[in-house]
Amino acid sequence: MTLFPNVHCAHRQVNTTETRGDRHINKTVLLTATWYQNVNPLETRLTLNTDFVMAFPQPKPEAPQLPKHLLRTIDCQQGAVRAVRFNADGNYLLSCGSDKSLKLWSVSRGTLLKTYSGHGYEVLDADSSYDNSQICSCSSDKTVILWDVATGQVTRKLRGHAGKVNCVQFNEEATVMLSGSIDGTVRCWDTRSRRFEPIQILDEARDSVSSLKVVQHELLTGSVDGRVRRYDLRMGQLHVDFISSPITCVCFSQDGQCTLTSSLDSTVRLLDKSTGEMLGEYKGHKMKGYKLDCCLSSKDTHVLSCSEDGHVYCWDLVEGSLSLKLPVGKAVVQSLSFHPTETCLLTAMEGRVQVWGAELEDTEDAMTT
Amino acid sequence: MASDSDSEEDFVTYGTPLEPLEEDEPPKKPIPLHEQMVKDEKGRYQRFHGAFTGGFSAGYFNTVGSKEGWAPSTFVSSRQQKAEKHQARPEDFMDEEDFSEHGIAPSEITTSKEFTSSRRDAVKEKARAVNAQAALIPGDTFLEELIAPARLSIGVELLRKMGWKEGQGVGPRVKRKARRQQGDGGQRIYGCALPPGGSEDSEDDDVDEEFAPEDVTFAPKDVVPIDFNPKVGVQGLGYRGLDPGLALLGGGAAEHIDLFRPQSESRSQLFGGAQRGSRRGGVAGQAFGVGALEDDDEDVYHRDSMSRYDKVLGGEEPGDGLFGWTAPQQYKKSKDKSRDASYLGKILEGFTLAQKPAEEKTIFPPPDLPRDYRPIHRFRPGVDISNLPGVSPALAEALRTSRGHMVKEEPEQGGRHKMDSGQRRALLGEDSLQGPSSVMELLRPEDRERLQNLRNTSNLLSNKTPTPISQEALRSAVTLASSLAAKASGSADLQQQQEALAAWKGVQTTSQTFKPFEKNASKQARYEMYLNRLKQGDKDALEQSLDSGLTEWERSREREEFVRASILYRPSSSSLSSRFTRGKHEEDEDSVEVTRDQEGDVDDKQAAVSMKMFGKLTRESFEWHPDKLLCKRFNVPDPYPGSGMVGMPKVKRDKFSVFNFLTVTETKDTAAPPKPPEPGKRSRWDVSQQKGEKKKEDDPLSELLTAARNQTEIKTANSSVPALPAPTNTKSQTPETGAEESADQEKKEGGAEEEEEEEEESRPPMDLFKAIFAGSSDEKSSSSSEGECEDEEKKEEEVQVQPGSINLFNIPSSATSSSVSTSATTSNTTSIQQTVASTLNSTQEQEEFGPKLPPPAAFATGGTNRTNEEAPSKKSKDKKHKSKKQHKHKKEKKKKKLKKHKHKGKQQKKSKKETSDSSSEDSQEDGEGEERQVSTEELLKRLKSIKSQETW
DSSP states (O other): OTTHHHHHHHHHHHHHHHHHSOHHHHHHHHHHHHHSSSSOHHHHHHHHHOSHHHHSOOOOOOOOOOOOEEEEEEEOOSSSEEEEEEOSSSSEEEEEETTSEEEEEETTTOOEEEEEEOOSSOEEEEEEOTTSSEEEEEETTSEEEEEETTTOOEEEEEEOOSSOEEEEEEOTTSSEEEEEETTSOEEEEESSSOOOSOSEEEOOOSSOEEEEEEETTEEEEEETTSEEEEEETTTTEEEEEEOOSOEEEEEEOTTSSEEEEEETTTEEEEEETTTOOEEEEEESSOOSSBOOOEEEOTTSSEEEEEOTTSEEEEEETTTOOEEEEEEOOSSOEEEEEEOSSSSEEEEEETTEEEEEESSSHHHHHHHHO | OTTHHHHHHHSOOOSOOOOOOOSSSOOOOOOOGGGOOOBOTTSSBOOSSOGGGTOOOOSSSSSSSSSSSSOOOOOOOOSSSOOOOOOOOGGGGOOHHHHSTTSSSOOOOOOOGGGSSSOOOHHHHHHHHHHHHHSSSTTTHHHHHHTOOOOSOHHHHHHHHTTOOTTBOSSOOEEHHHHHHHHHHTOOOOTTOOOOSOOOOHHHHHHHHHOOOTTOEEOOBOOOOOOOOOOOSSSOTTOOOOOHHHHHHOBBSOOOOOSSSTTSHHHHHHTTOOOOSOBBSSSOSTTOOOOSSOOOOTTSSOOOOGGGSOOSSSSSOOTTOOSOTTSOGGGGTOSOHHHHHHHHOSOOTTOOOOSSOOOOOOOOOOOOOOTTOOOOOOOSSOOOGGGSTTOOHHHHHHHHHHHHHHHHHSOSSOOGGGSOHHHHHHHHTOOOOSSOSSHHHHSOHHHHHHHHHHHHHHHHHHHSOSOSOOHHHHHHHHHHHHHHHHHHHOOOHHHHHHHHHHHHTTOOOOSOSOOTTTTSHHHHHHHHHHHHHHHTTOTTHHHHHSOTTSOHHHHHHHHHHHHHHHHHTOHHHHHHHTTSOOOSOOOOOSEEEEEGGGOSOHHHHHHHHHTTOOSTTTEEEEEOBOOHHHHHHTTOOOSSSSOOOOBOOEEEEEOOOHHHHOOOOOOOOOOOOSSOOOSSOOOTTHHHHHHHHHTTSSSHHHHHHHHHHHHHHHHHHHHOOTTOSSOOOOSOOOHHHHHHHHHHHHHHHTTHHHHHHHHHHHSOOHHHHHHHTTSSOHHHHHHHHHHHHHHHHHHHHHHSOSGGGGHHHHHHHHHOOOHHHHHHHHHTHHHHHHHHHHHHHHHHHTTSSSSBOOOSSTIIIIIHHHHHHHHHHHHHHHHHHHHHHHTHHHHHHHHHHHHTTTOOSOHHHHHHHHHHHHHHHHHHHHHHHTTOOOOHHHHHHHHHHHHHHHHO
16 A cells, blocks of 8 residues: 555556557556456556566455445534545545635544635635645635635635636646636636636536536536536547536546546436547436535546435446445435545535545554554 | 911911021022023923913923934834824824913813703714714714713703793793783883883784684794894994995985884994985985086985974884884894895804895796686596486586586697697698508408407497397407417418418518518529419419429428418518518628537437437537637647637527427327337447447438437327328327326427427438338337336436426326236325325425535434435335346346457456346345335336347
C-alpha cells in the first residue's frame, strides 16, 4: 500500500502520453484488463506498458476490495450534508452543510479542522485544489467562493449565476473554477486574475446543469435536459450524448476513457467517451427525484451510486452485477466520494458523514500511523 | 466678651486678612507693579478675558501648554487604528475662561430643549425618531418618552385645568342674551380699555338670533394680542409723511376725518398701514403746496372744516362695537389684505410682504348651457315601462311622459357622431371598402339564415308573452352549435372537401388569396388550379387539379394539404385580409438563427435511447470554440487560433412552415404504443450485433429505427383507417380499459403527436417496409416483443414521470387475452392500487424543477412514510431484477459474441464468476423471498419471457 502513490504517478504519466497519442489503444487495454474479473486493470496496464514487470512472476491478483466496513461516523453539526468530497490526496474531507457552512475534516481522525463560513445559503458542492491551498465552493446563494484553506478567508466571491449553483470544480492546476448552475450555464472563473467576470460562459445546456467534472482538458457536464456534454478544449469540440432522463451526476473514469452518468430513471450508465456507446448499465437502486451522486472506485473496478432507499449500491463495472449493497441508513444517501487511491468511501446522509473502508482495523491503524 | 472667641467662628470672613505686623521686621519691599500678576490656581498668569472676549493668550507663559503656544499633536492613522475624524467645534478653540460664568459660552446647567415647556419641534422630533430606529436599540426614544417633560407652560396648563380650551377666550362664560344686551346697550368702551368678554361675528349673531336657549353659555371670544408698531420717526404724533406711492397714485380730495373711527386715516397711519383713500395723483400733502403739475388749486391749502369731524358720538358704527379703536383690524373685516398682513405685525421670518397682490387665477366660467338643456340622461333603448312588473301605472305614465318630452326635443339630424361610418364616408367622398361590410357577410349563407331565424324568434319572444319558450329557436341554436362542432371536429376528408367547396364557390376574388406554396411553384400552380375549380363549383376539383405524374403517396399527401389550405385560407379570411395592409418590408423570415446543437430530432434519439442504442444515434458532435484565455489556463493550444468566436457557431435553419403545425383531423384514438417495439430483448451489447447486420444493408441503423417505428404504424393502420370520417372502434378491448387506455394514450402522445405526423410525411409507404422486413415474421416479433415492450415501457415510465403509469397495469389485461392475467388482476388490484397511489404521490412531489435535494432533516416522520409507500414498488423492482436474471444467459451469449475476437479462453473464469454472482443474487433474494408474493405483472412477465425465449 505504501508503494501506491508512486504507482499512481506512473499510471498518470502513462495515461497522459497515451491520450495524446492513440486514444483507442488505451480503451482496448481497459477493456481487456477489465475482462479479467479479478485483475486490477491498473496493474494490467502497467504490465502491458512496462516490460520489466514481466520479468517477475506476477503476484496473484487479489479480489478488489470494497468499502464494506464502517470506520467512523462524523456528525457534522451543520444541518444536512449536501455534499461530501475528498481532497486531492484523500486525507481530508470537505462537507457542505445546509447551514451555509463548509467544513474541513480529517478523514483518519474525524476531527474538525476548519469551518468556512461566508455563504449566504446552503453549500451545494465543493472542491479542493491539487495543492490543498485553495477550496472552491458553490451555494444556493448563486455565488462561487474561492477560499484560502489556511486562513479560512474568502479569497474571491464570484457572482454571476442567475440561480443556485449546483456544482463546482477546479481544473487540474486550479487556475480555473468551473461552476454549473440551475440557470443552465457553466461559468469558467479565472482564479489567477482579479476579474469578477467569468472567462467563458457555456450556455449550451437547456436546463439546469446538475453536475460537472473536469479532467485535463476535458469538461463533462450533465444537465437536467437529459444530455451529457463533453467539451474538449484541445480539439475544440463539443460532444453531446443524449440520455433522455435528467442527469444527476457525471463522472470520468480514472483512466479517462469512459464516462459514468446517473440519471433520474434510476439507471447508471457507463458510456464510451469517444464514441458515446454504452458499455454498461447499472440498475437496482432508486434515484427518481433527488440529485444524488455516483462514482467509480479508485481502480475503476466498481461503480457506486447513492440511492434513495438509504443504501449505496456497488456494481461490478464489467459484469454489471450488484456486488455490494451498503446499508448506510434509513434516509436518502445524498452524496458520496471515493478515495482517489485507496479503498475508502465517504457517504453523506442527513447530517452525518460516514467513512467506509475495506478492513476494519488495519486501515484505521495505517491511517493513524 | 467671653463669647467672643465663640462668636468669632460665626463671623463671615471677607477678603484676605492682613498679616499681623511684626514690629521688629523691616517693612517688606513693595512688589513692583510689573510683578503684580494674577495667577490662576494652576499657577498660570490669569487672564481676565478669554480668547474670544478679547483676551490675549498666545505667548510663552500664557499659552496652551507649550513654548510654541499650541500643543502639536501627531497625526497617526494605521490600518488597525483609524484616525478618528475630528469634528472641530468652536469650543475646541475656546479657553477655559470662555466657559466660565462671564465667558461667552458659559457652561452652566440649563434646562435642555426637551425640558423646556416650549412647543416641540415636530420636524426634529421626527428626525430623532428616525435616528432612534437606526440606533443600537431600535426605538430608543421610548425611554425618553417615559420621562416626558411638560410641554406646555404652566399658565396654559392651569388654564386648561380650569376648563379653557384652545381657541377660546379667557374669562367667565357668557350667556348669549346678556351679551346681546350688552352690545345693544351701547356701553362702549373707548380708549385703551381691555376688550370685554368678547363677541362673535355679526353673522353668528344673526344665526344665534333664532336659537338662544337660556342655560347655554358660551366661552368668550379669543382675543388676538395686539402688536403695536413702535414709532420710529422723529415727527410728531399723527404726522403723516409723504407717501410716494399714494402721492403718485393719487388719492385726492380731502375726505372726512374721523378721529374715532378705527378706519380713519390717522389711525391707519398710526398702525403703519398704507393710506386708504382716493387722493389725486401727484405730490401732495400737508407739507407741500400746489405742484407745478397739479391743475386744480382748489385745495391748495388744506382747509380743515368742521364738517369733516364728528360732532356726535356713536351713530353709524358698524359691528357690535365691542372694541375700542385698539380693536384688531382683523376684526373689522377690512377689505385690504395688505393691511391685514401689516396688522399681523410679526411676519414670519424670512418672508416679506408682497408688494403686488398674488396674481389671480383666471377662472373660466363653464359654458352657458342652452336654454332648453335638461340635465337628464336617457338610456336607450328605453325600458318599456308598461311591461315591467311591479310598476304602478301612474309611475309608468309619468315616466313615459317625461321621456316623450325628451324625444320631442331631440334634434332630428344628429351631429356628426350620430352618423354611421357609411354616411361619413359618403360625406367625405371615399370609396367603400372592398370587403364585406358586416360580420354577417363573413358567415356562410345557411349560418346567416339560422342566425336570422334565431333573432327573429327571439324578437317574437320579446314582443309576445314570455311564456312559450320557442322550440324553434332552441332547435336552430342547437343545430348551429352542432354544425359548428362538427366542423371543428370534422374528421372526414370528404366533409372537408365539401366545406372547401362551399367556401370557395362563386367567389370572385383573384389576386389577394394567400399563397401557401410559394416555395414550390408547380405545387402553387396546382393549388391555384384547384382553387379556380372550386370557385367554379367543381365537385371533383381536387382530383383534376392533382398532377398525375406524382406517386400515389405524394398525391394523397398533396390532396390533404390542398384541402386544408383551402379551408384555412377560405375567401372569408381573404376578404378579411383586404382590410389590412401588408407590411411594407417583408424580410426573409423563413430561417431562424439557432445554435448548432438545437438541430436534430429528439424523437430519433429518444427511440434510440429506449432501444439502448447509445452511440452514433445519441451522439452529436459540434464545433465549439473555447475562449483563448480558457485554453491558456488549461495549458492547451487554442484549437481555432484564427477565430475570434467563442462558443458554438450559429447556423440558419428553416422556420417551421404553417403546415408543420396544422393538425390533421385524423383519428387519434389508435391505441399505438408510444414506443416502438423491437424483436427480442436488446442488451447493451446488442449494438454491435446490429452493426454486424449493417454490413448487409446500406444504412441499416436508420432503417432499423424507421422499421421499429413503422411497426407501430402498421398496428395503427390495422386498427383504424385514417381516411374514414368516423372513428372506428375495431379494437378488441374491454370497454372500460379501452377508454382508460385511450385517454392515457392521448395524454402520453400529446406533444409527440405532431412530430410523428411530420415524420409520416417523409416516410415511404408501409409496403416498402413490409417488403423489407417480411422475413422477420410480423406476428411473431410483435407478439414476442409485446412482453419486452412492456419491460421497456416500464422503464419509459420511470423516465417520463407522469401519471400515465397506471397504463402499465392496464395494458397487459387489454392486450393479451389470457384469462389468467385478468383474473389475477382482479385478485390483486389492491396492491396495484397501492403502488399506483404511491407513484402518483411521487409525481406530485416531483413538480419541482429538475432533481431536487433531499429534505434536510424531516426523516422522523417523512422517512417512515416513504418507506411504507415504497414497500410495494421495491418488491416489484426486485422481481423485475429476477426476471432479468432469466435473460442472463442470453446476454452472456451476446457478450461472448462481442468479445470473442478479442480474447478467448477467459470463459471459464467468467462462468465461475457468474455462478458466484448468481448465488449471491440468490442469497439476496432469499432474504426477501418470504415477503414476496406473486403479483400479476410478475406472472405476466414470466409468461412473456418464456415466450420470447421460445422465439429466440
